[in-house]
Amino acid sequence: MNTLSRIPETDNNAGIAKTKSSYNRLWRWHLLAGLYVIPFMLMLSLTGIIMMLYKPVIEPVFYSELVSVAPTENQTRISWQQQVDLVQQAYPDAVVRQLLLPADSNDAVRVLVKSAGENLQVFVDPYRGEILGAVNKDATLYALADEIHGTLLLGAFGDGMIELSAALTLILLATGLMMWWARRKRQPGYLLKPDGKLKGRMSLREWHTLSGFYLTIVLALFVLSGLSWTGIWGAKMVQAWNSFPDGVFSDIPLSDQNHASLNPGVEEQVPWNLEQTLLPASGSMAGKPGIPEGIPVNADSVIRFAQDNGMTRFRLNLPTSPEGVYTAIAATMSGDITDPYADRALHIDQYTGKVLGDLGYNDYSLLSKAMAIGIPLHMGLWGKSNLVINILLCLGIIFVSVAGVVIWWQRKPANSKFHLGAPSSTKKRGALVLIPIICGLFIPLLGITLMVFWLLTKVMHNAKATA
Numbered sequence: 001m002n003t004l005s006r007i008p009e010t011d012n013n014a015g016i017a018k019t020k021s022s023y024n025r026l027w028r029w030h031l032l033a034g035l036y037v038i039p040f041m042l043m044l045s046l047t048g049i050i051m052m053l054y055k056p057v058i059e060p061v062f063y064s065e066l067v068s069v070a071p072t073e074n075q076t077r078i079s080w081q082q083q084v085d086l087v088q089q090a091y092p093d094a095v096v097r098q099l100l101l102p103a104d105s106n107d108a109v110r111v112l113v114k115s116a117g118e119n120l121q122v123f124v125d126p127y128r129g130e131i132l133g134a135v136n137k138d139a140t141l142y143a144l145a146d147e148i149h150g151t152l153l154l155g156a157f158g159d160g161m162i163e164l165s166a167a168l169t170l171i172l173l174a175t176g177l178m179m180w181w182a183r184r185k186r187q188p189g190y191l192l193k194p195d196g197k198l199k200g201r202m203s204l205r206e207w208h209t210l211s212g213f214y215l216t217i218v219l220a221l222f223v224l225s226g227l228s229w230t231g232i233w234g235a236k237m238v239q240a241w242n243s244f245p246d247g248v249f250s251d252i253p254l255s256d257q258n259h260a261s262l263n264p265g266v267e268e269q270v271p272w273n274l275e276q277t278l279l280p281a282s283g284s285m286a287g288k289p290g291i292p293e294g295i296p297v298n299a300d301s302v303i304r305f306a307q308d309n310g311m312t313r314f315r316l317n318l319p320t321s322p323e324g325v326y327t328a329i330a331a332t333m334s335g336d337i338t339d340p341y342a343d344r345a346l347h348i349d350q351y352t353g354k355v356l357g358d359l360g361y362n363d364y365s366l367l368s369k370a371m372a373i374g375i376p377l378h379m380g381l382w383g384k385s386n387l388v389i390n391i392l393l394c395l396g397i398i399f400v401s402v403a404g405v406v407i408w409w410q411r412k413p414a415n416s417k418f419h420l421g422a423p424s425s426t427k428k429r430g431a432l433v434l435i436p437i438i439c440g441l442f443i444p445l446l447g448i449t450l451m452v453f454w455l456l457t458k459v460m461h462n463a464k465a466t467a
Helices: 013-062 080-090 141-151 155-184 200-227 233-242 299-308 366-378 383-411 430-442 444-466
Strands: 095-100 109-115 118-125 130-136 254-258 278-280 315-317 325-330 344-349 355-360
Touching: 013 141, 013 155, 013 383, 080 095, 080 109, 080 118, 080 130, 080 299, 141 155, 155 200, 155 444, 200 366, 200 383, 278 325, 299 315, 299 325, 299 344, 366 383
Parallel strands: none
Antiparallel strands: 095 109, 095 315, 109 118, 118 130, 254 278, 315 325, 325 344, 344 355
16 A cells, blocks of 8 residues: 555546645645654653643652641741741842742742842741742753743744744644545545554554544644744734733833743743733832722732732732832733633732732733633643643654654655655645745744745756756
């Protein structure tokens, strides 16, 4: 059985030739896109598994003496401000930046400090008023996996490579579906279940196609949500158009720092649509009534005010400059909450206690709401079932990727080291050329890359013709 044996039949030789030509072109694009995409799919799947398992599995194993505490008999805690002061005394030269409220009574309180350029997460036992230890957040396994996942440790260049791989994945999925449909025309039940009669390479090809078909929708959602974080299509286009404008804080003085400055190191904690928006500034009489006059504005009063106004678990970002504000953020993307409808960012003036801004899910744009829902699903944060399903999906993507390489390698001509083994293309492209054109218009980096690739192939073809 050869690779084209299940191409749908036609009534004449011209139809057969046209069908094979179209199928070969789809296959060629599928192969070329796959050769670039597969290494990135393997990397993204493996680092994704590490990040999903880090908080529920890896962190408790490596830092068991830090993350958990034993409540005292009366369960009396020292106040939030006392915990902040305790950490400041232990790290006098550091800047205390953030306090994370524990999820339950057995969790240590986590206080983030900036010390000598490092983001240290300090663990506090609130019952005994003791510091249990600290971990450099930028040096954890999670931080390494996150940095590789986002930039390949190559900064903006690596981010661009990953963005291109995500864009090419859309072409990979489109061509794969079209090839599946072309084969299925002849046999309606084809590849809805594996063919147990096939052996060797043909059996592996069936499993590759079957798995790819069922993973298409999930992988497309992974790709689209991931693209929203990239440096060009994400930051310059999608995120910019869905961020809150600075005018959202009506008549409130603004800082020169945006919300992204609240993110510690490589870890993303601030809601996606707020990152590019400037923070409000303390020091004026602007704002709505908040903490009553006469009550000191500190971690205790701000947390109490946030809880009295409906916030449950959140991160309190502390003011670190004269114009800084107290910012309580509850966001699905940080994993602190799993209910996207509870997404919220509350800003309090550090001097007057007035509310300078209060933004929630209902204020989000349609795409921002989709991101608030999709991010916890993407990261496996919606309970154990979501975590297990996502890990299985990542393993499925790894299988499809490895199987694709094996199938290609086994088909590649044995007497040619550099031949891709792709079907030859014809000059008549027809409507199929719309696939890369549409994807290229949708994602500019992909469009530019395809244009450069086309020019290079033209130059090489002309050089070969004149040689």
